[in-house]
Amino acid sequence: MSEKVxxxxxxxxxxxxxxxxxxxFFGYPITPQTEVxxxxxxxxxxxxxxxxxxxxxxxxxxxIYGASAAGARVLTSSSSPGISLKSEGISxxxxxxxxxxxxxxxxxxxxxxxxxxxxxxxxxATRAMGHGDFHVTVLAPSTVQxxxxxxxxxxxxxxxxxxxxxxxxxxxxxxxxxxxxxPEPAGADARADKPWALTGTGGVRPGNVANSLCLVADNLxxxxxxxxxxxxxxxxxxxRAETYLVDDAETVIVAFGACARVAxxxxxxxxxxxxxxxxxxxxxLWPWPADAINAVLDGGVVRRMLSVEMSxxxxxxxxxxxxxxxxxxxxxxxxxxxxPTPAEVEGAVRRLVDAGDGAPAAAGVTAGVAAHNANxxxxx
Amino acid sequence: xxxxxxxxRLLLAGFGGQGILFAGKVVAYAGLIEDRELSxxxxxxxxxxxxxxxxxxxxxxxxxxxxxxTEPDVLVAMNRPSLEKYxxxxxxxxxxxxxxxxIDTMPVRDDVQIYDVPATGITSEQDxxxxxxxxxxxxxxxxxxxxxxxxxxxxxxxxxxxxKAHLLxxxxxxxxxxxxxV
Amino acid sequence: xxxxxxxxxxPFSYCPGCTHGIVHRLxxxxxxxxxxxxxxxxxxxxxxxxxxxxxxxxDMAQAAHGRAPAVATGIKRARPDNIVFAxxxxxxxxxxxxAETVHAAARGExxxxxxxxxxxxxxxxxxxxxxxxxxxxxxxxxxxxxPQVAGYPLRVVEMLxxxxxxxxxxxxxxxxxxxxxxxxxxxxKAFEYQRDGVGYSIIEVVSTCxxxxxxxxxxxxxxxxxxxxxxxxxxxxxxxVADGHADIAQAAAARRAELAEQATGNASAGQPARRGGGxxx
Numbered sequence: 001m002s003e004k005v006x007x008x009x010x011x012x013x014x015x016x017x018x019x020x021x022x023x024x025f026f027g028y029p030i031t032p033q034t035e036v037x038x039x040x041x042x043x044x045x046x047x048x049x050x051x052x053x054x055x056x057x058x059x060x061x062x063x064i065y066g067a068s069a070a071g072a073r074v075l076t077s078s079s080s081p082g083i084s085l086k087s088e089g090i091s092x093x094x095x096x097x098x099x100x101x102x103x104x105x106x107x108x109x110x111x112x113x114x115x116x117x118x119x120x121x122x123x124x125a126t127r128a129m130g131h132g133d134f135h136v137t138v139l140a141p142s143t144v145q146x147x148x149x150x151x152x153x154x155x156x157x158x159x160x161x162x163x164x165x166x167x168x169x170x171x172x173x174x175x176x177x178x179x180x181x182x183p184e185p186a187g188a189d190a191r192a193d194k195p196w197a198l199t200g201t202g203g204v205r206p207g208n209v210a211n212s213l214c215l216v217a218d219n220l221x222x223x224x225x226x227x228x229x230x231x232x233x234x235x236x237x238x239x240r241a242e243t244y245l246v247d248d249a250e251t252v253i254v255a256f257g258a259c260a261r262v263a264x265x266x267x268x269x270x271x272x273x274x275x276x277x278x279x280x281x282x283x284x285l286w287p288w289p290a291d292a293i294n295a296v297l298d299g300g301v302v303r304r305m306l307s308v309e310m311s312x313x314x315x316x317x318x319x320x321x322x323x324x325x326x327x328x329x330x331x332x333x334x335x336x337x338x339x340p341t342p343a344e345v346e347g348a349v350r351r352l353v354d355a356g357d358g359a360p361a362a363a364g365v366t367a368g369v370a371a372h373n374a375n376x377x378x379x380x
Numbered sequence: 381x382x383x384x385x386x387x388x389r390l391l392l393a394g395f396g397g398q399g400i401l402f403a404g405k406v407v408a409y410a411g412l413i414e415d416r417e418l419s420x421x422x423x424x425x426x427x428x429x430x431x432x433x434x435x436x437x438x439x440x441x442x443x444x445x446x447x448x449x450t451e452p453d454v455l456v457a458m459n460r461p462s463l464e465k466y467x468x469x470x471x472x473x474x475x476x477x478x479x480x481x482x483i484d485t486m487p488v489r490d491d492v493q494i495y496d497v498p499a500t501g502i503t504s505e506q507d508x509x510x511x512x513x514x515x516x517x518x519x520x521x522x523x524x525x526x527x528x529x530x531x532x533x534x535x536x537x538x539x540x541x542x543x544k545a546h547l548l549x550x551x552x553x554x555x556x557x558x559x560x561x562v
Numbered sequence: 563x564x565x566x567x568x569x570x571x572x573p574f575s576y577c578p579g580c581t582h583g584i585v586h587r588l589x590x591x592x593x594x595x596x597x598x599x600x601x602x603x604x605x606x607x608x609x610x611x612x613x614x615x616x617x618x619x620x621d622m623a624q625a626a627h628g629r630a631p632a633v634a635t636g637i638k639r640a641r642p643d644n645i646v647f648a649x650x651x652x653x654x655x656x657x658x659x660x661a662e663t664v665h666a667a668a669r670g671e672x673x674x675x676x677x678x679x680x681x682x683x684x685x686x687x688x689x690x691x692x693x694x695x696x697x698x699x700x701x702x703x704x705x706x707x708x709p710q711v712a713g714y715p716l717r718v719v720e721m722l723x724x725x726x727x728x729x730x731x732x733x734x735x736x737x738x739x740x741x742x743x744x745x746x747x748x749x750x751k752a753f754e755y756q757r758d759g760v761g762y763s764i765i766e767v768v769s770t771c772x773x774x775x776x777x778x779x780x781x782x783x784x785x786x787x788x789x790x791x792x793x794x795x796x797x798x799x800x801x802x803v804a805d806g807h808a809d810i811a812q813a814a815a816a817r818r819a820e821l822a823e824q825a826t827g828n829a830s831a832g833q834p835a836r837r838g839g840g841x842x843x
Contacts, residue, residue: 006405006412006420024640032424050639054632055665062629062662066636069623070603070644074636092626115424176447177405177420179412198621198637200601200644207570209615211624258446265445339448 004179009147009169010035010105012180014077016151017101018043019185023072024050026063028082031115032171033105036077057082061089061102068098069210071197073155077103079171080121081112090164091130095212097227099158099192101151102136102166105174108337116337117171119257122314125168126286133224135231137165137238138285140256144178150283152183157238159192161230168285170310172258172339234287241289242281245271246296249278251349254293254319255308256282258339263308265342270349276301277349285315293322302327304352308345309333328357386441388526389449391466392516393434394458394479399513402539403456404435406517409535410527411439419447432461439526454524456516458499463487477520479512495523497561503554511554518558532559566590568599570619579772579779582610582678584736585745586617589647589676592750593620598757602645603637605630607659609651610684628659631666634673645756647674653683656692656716663722670727670761670810674752677718680769681790688774692716695793700774715793719766723799726814729761731800735768735791737783744796760803761810768794 007015014036017025025040037053044051050067054060060076068074078086083104093100106121108114129136137157141147147169154165198208214220244264246252255263260281270277280296282289296302304327307316313331320329332348334340390407394400401422411418417440423433436449455470457463457478467487470476474492481500497519499512508515514536521532536555540548565571568590574583593599599620606614608627615622625633630648638646655663655677666673682700683689689702693715697706707715719731730752734745745767752763768790772782798804802813 004412004415006408006418024636026636052635052639055661058629059632059635059662059665062626062632063636063639065625065629066605066623066633066638067640068636069633070637070640072640074640088626089629096624171424172421172447175422175424177408178444178447179418198603198623199641200603201599201620203600207615207619208621209624210622211615213612213624215613261444262446264443268442268445339446341448341450342445 002181002184004181006177007144007180008035008175008177009141009144010174011039012144012182013103013147013151013167013169013174014039014043016148016183017075017155018047018049019183020152020155021073021186021191022049022075022101022155024052024064024067024074025076026052026054026060026067026074027077028054028057028060030057030079030082032107032117032174033077033079033103035174036103036105040075057085058089061086061093064100065089065093065096065098065210068093068100069096069198071194071199073159073191074099075101075103077105079105079107080109080118083121083124087124087130090136091132091134092212093164094130094134094136094227095132096210097162098164098210099155099162100164101154101158102164104166104168106168106170108335114337115171117173117258117339118310118335118337119168119170119259120311120314120335121168122285122309122311125166126288126318129164129166134227135163135286137161137163137234137287138168139165139240140168140283140285141173142257142260142281142283144173144176144180146283147173148180148182152186156190157234159194161234163230163234168257170258171337231287238284239287239289239291240283241292242279242283243292243296244279244281246278246280246302247299248301249276249296250301250303251275251277251306251353252296252302252304253277253279253306253308253345253349254282254315255279256285256315257310259308259310262340262342263345266345266349269342269346275349275353282315288318288322290322293319297323297326303357305329306349306352307331307333308340308348310339311335388439388453388524389451390437390454390456390520390526391434391449391452392437392456392458393432393462393466394513396431396433398433398458399510400433400458401435403513403517404437405539406514406532406535407437407439407520407526409538410531413531413534413538414527416440417442417444419444421447421449432459434462434466454520454526456520458482458512458516460485475520475523477516477523479516481512493523495519497558499558502557502561506553506557508550508554508557511550514551514554515558515561518555519561520558522559522561566594568594568619569617572616574617575613576610577771577773579770579782580610581680581736581767581769582614584742585676585678585767585769586614588736588742588746588749589649590618592746592753593645596750596753596757598645598753601643602647603641605634605637605646605648607648607650607654608685609654611649611651611678612685614649628654628657629662630654631659631662631671631673631675634675635666635669635671638671638673642672645674645753646672647676647753649676650678651684652677652679652681652691652693656718660692660716663718664725667722667762667764668725668727670729672756672759673762674756675762675764676749677764677766678769679718679766679790679794680771681715682771682774684771684774688771693718693794695789698789717794719764719799722764726817727762727810728764728800729755729802729810729813730763730765730798732764732798733766733768733794733796735786735796737770737786741796755803759809766794768796
C-alpha cells in the first residue's frame with residue numbers, strides 16, 4: 001500500500017484521474033474547482049496527455065465531445081454556473097453515447113451566487129442535466145480519499161455503459177486537505193475497447209459516426225429505449241451507499257457528501273446521549289440507492305428520516321419517493337454556501353425526537369433554515 | 381482542551397500574505413506524520429487577495445466530521461480583525477495566541493489561556509522577516525504540545541517544498557524562537 | 563462522372579441548385595487526391611448540412627450548433643495524426659459559434675474549416691444570417707436588413723486573417739466551372755497545409771440558397787455575382803506560406819518583430835505606435 005500524502009480534494013481528484021488513464025482534460029477557470037485545471041495544466045504535459053484551457057465551458061464540453069468521440073478518456077471540471085453552460089454539451093454526449101467524466105465542485109446559487117460550498121445542484125445533476133431523455137450517473141464523494149477513489153470508478157462506468165458520469169463534490173471537499181492514499185495507476189488492460197471511435201477508417205471499414213441526430217421519431221425512440229435499458233442495468237448493479245449505526249436507529253439521517261460528515265459528528269454526540277440515530281449516505285445519487293433505504297425501512301426500527309442538505313431541500317424528494325409515505329420524512333438544510341454545523345444537525349434531530357410520532361411530519365423545505373433562524377432569535 | 385492528544389481544533393487567522401495557510405499546513409503535516417486523522421480547510425476566494433485569510437485545522441483520533449472549525453480549541457490570530465472576530469468563539473478552557481506586534485488590544489476572556497507574542501517584531505529583528513507565522517506555530521506548540529517535538533520539526537521540513545529548501549534553515553530558527561518564547 | 567471515393571453512395575438531400583453538393587464533392591476529391599480520406603475525421607454542423615455525415619465516406623462527428631471548431635479541436639488534440647475538418651454554414655460559424663471559430667483560429671488548431679456563406683439560415687426556412695447583406699429581405703428582416711437595427715454583416719475571412727494562428731484564410735465561390743476549379747485548389751491547399759502542420763486553415767465558399775432566396779438556381783447565381791461577390795470579394799486574405807514562412811509560428815514571430823520595430827521607430831520619432839499594413843487582401 002502506498003503511503004499517505006496530504007492533498008487538497010481537487011488535487012487528489014486530478015491526480016487520481018491521471019492514474020486512471022485520463023488522456024485529455026479541457027476546462028475553464030472557476031472557483032472553487034480551479035485547482036483541478038491547474039493541476040492538470042502542470043502534469044498533463046509531463047505524462048504525454050492533453051491539457052487545453054478552452055475559451056468557455058461551452059467550448060470545453062464540446063472539446064470533450066470531440067476527444068471522447070475520438071476514443072480518448074476525457075475529463076472536464078467546473079463549478080455550478082459553469083456546469084449550467086456545459087449542460088447542452090452533456091445532452092449531446094448522452095445522445096451520441098459518448099463516455100465522459102464531468103466534475104462539479106458545487107458552490108451556492110442560483111445565478112452567479114457565491115463561491116462557498118453547496119449541494120444545490122442535486123436536482124440538476126439527477127433530474128435535468130440537459131434537455132431530452134437521459135440520465136447522468138452521479139457519484140458523491142464525502143472525503144478527499146473518496147474524491148480520489150471515485151474517479152477510477154467514474155471512468156470505468158463511463159466506458160462500460162457508454163455514459164456520462166458526474167462527480168458531484170462541493171467547495172469544501174475540493175478545498176480541504178486530508179491524508180489520502182493515492183490509487184495505483186491503471187494498467188493498459190483496464191482500457192475499454194472502443195470499436196465505435198473515430199480514428200479514421202484506414203480505408204478498411206465503413207465510417208464511424210458520433211451523432212445525436214435522429215430525425216425519424218420511431219428510430220429516436222428506439223435509441224432512447226436502448227439507452228434506458230443500459231440505465232436499468234446501472235440501476236440494478238451500480239447503487240452505492242454507506243450506512244452508519246442504522247440497525248437500532250429510530251431516526252435515520254440521509255445525507256451525502258460534506259453534509260454526511262457533519263451528520264456523523266452529530267450522530268456521535270447524540271449516541272453518547274443515548275439517542276438512537278443513524279445515517280444512510282448515498283454515494284451514487286443517480287442511480288438513487290433505493291435498495292439501501294428500503295433495507296433500513298424493512299428493518300422495522302426506523303420511525304422517521306431526516307434529509308440533511310446544503311440546499312433548500314432537493315434530495316428529500318428522492319427520500320420521500322422511496323419512503324412512499326411509510327414514515328415521516330423531515331428536512332434540515334442550510335443554503336447559499338452555509339455549511340451546517342454538527343450542533344445544528346444535532347438540534348434538528350432532538351427536535352424531531354422530542355416531538356415524537358404524533359407530531360406533524362415535514363414542515364416544508366424551509367424548515368431547516370427556519371429552525372436555524374429561530375434558534376438564533378431571528379424571525380423565521 | 382480536556383484531551384489534546386485525542387482531538388484539537390485550531391483556527392488560524394490573519395491577513396492574506398502572512399502565511400496563515402502555511403502555518404496551518406505545518407500543523408496538518410504533524411498530524412500526518414503521527415498518523416492521526418486530520419483535516420485542513422482554507423478560507424478561499426476573494427478574501428485571499430489582501431483581505432483576511434483563515435484556516436481550520438483539526439487533528440483527531442477518530443474520523444473528522446465537519447472540517448470547518450466553528451468552536452476552536454485554539455485560536456492563532458495575526459491581525460486585530462481576526463482576534464476580535466474569533467476570540468469570542470474559542471471554547472472555554474481553550475487557548476488564544478496572538479501577535480502583539482500587530483494587535484494593540486487584549487482579548488477580554490477569563491475562561492481561556494491567552495498568550496501575546498510580538499512575533500512580527502521578533503522575526504524582523506532576527507532577520508527572519510515573513511516568518512512570524514512559523515514563530516507562532518512554535519509558541520502554539522510550547523503551550524499545547526499538540527504533537528511530539530520531533531514531529532514538529534519534521535512537519536516543518538515536510539511543509540517546505542524541495543524547490544524552496546534554502547528556506548528551511550530560517551524557518552527552523554523561527555520555529556525555535558517560538559518554542560522558547562516565554 | 564462517378565462519385566469520388568470520399569463520398570458515400572447516398573444521394574444528396576439538398577435542394578435543386580444548392581451548392582452544398584458541389585462543395586462536398588470538392589472536399590472529397592481533395593482528400594482522395596491527397597490520399598487522406600482514410601485518416602480523415604469530419605465534423606458537421608447544425609444547418610442544412612447537419613446530415614452530411616451520411617455523405618462523406620470517412621469517420622464523422624455531428625456537432626452542436628456552432629461548436630464544430632471545439633469538437634474538431636477535441637478530436638485533433640486526441641488524435642493529432644488524423645486530418646480533421648469542420649464543415650459549417652454562416653449561422654453556425656458566424657453567429658452562435660463565433661467564439662469557437664475565433665479561438666480555434668487564434669490557437670492555430672491544425673484543422674481545416676469549410677465555411678459555406680449563403681447569407682441566410684436555410685434549414686429553418688430563410689431567416690436573417692450574420693452574413694445577410696444590408697437591405698436583404700429574409701423572413702426575419704421582412705423590410706430588408708437595416709444596419710441601424712440589425713448591424714452589419716461579418717466578413718469572416720478578413721476578420722480571421724488578422725490572427726497569428728491562421729495559416730490560410732481564403733474566400734472562393736462556386737458559381738461556374740472556372741471558380742469551382744479555383745475553389746478546389748484552395749480546399750486542397752488547406753488540407754495540404756493541415757497535413758504539413760502549417761496551421762489553421764479556413765476556406766469561405768460564397769454560396770447560394772435558391773429556395774430561401776426565392777430564385778431559380780440560375781437566377782440565384784446571378785444574384786450571388788451581383789450582390790454577394792462585391793460584398794464578399796474572393797481572394798487570399800492570409801497565406802503564411804505565400805508570405806515566405808514555413809508555418810504560423812514563423813509568421814507570428816516575423817509579425818511580432820515587425821511590430822516591435824515599428825514601435826521603436828515610432829517612439830524615437832515621437833509618434834504613437836501605429837498598426838503596420840501589408841496584410842494581403
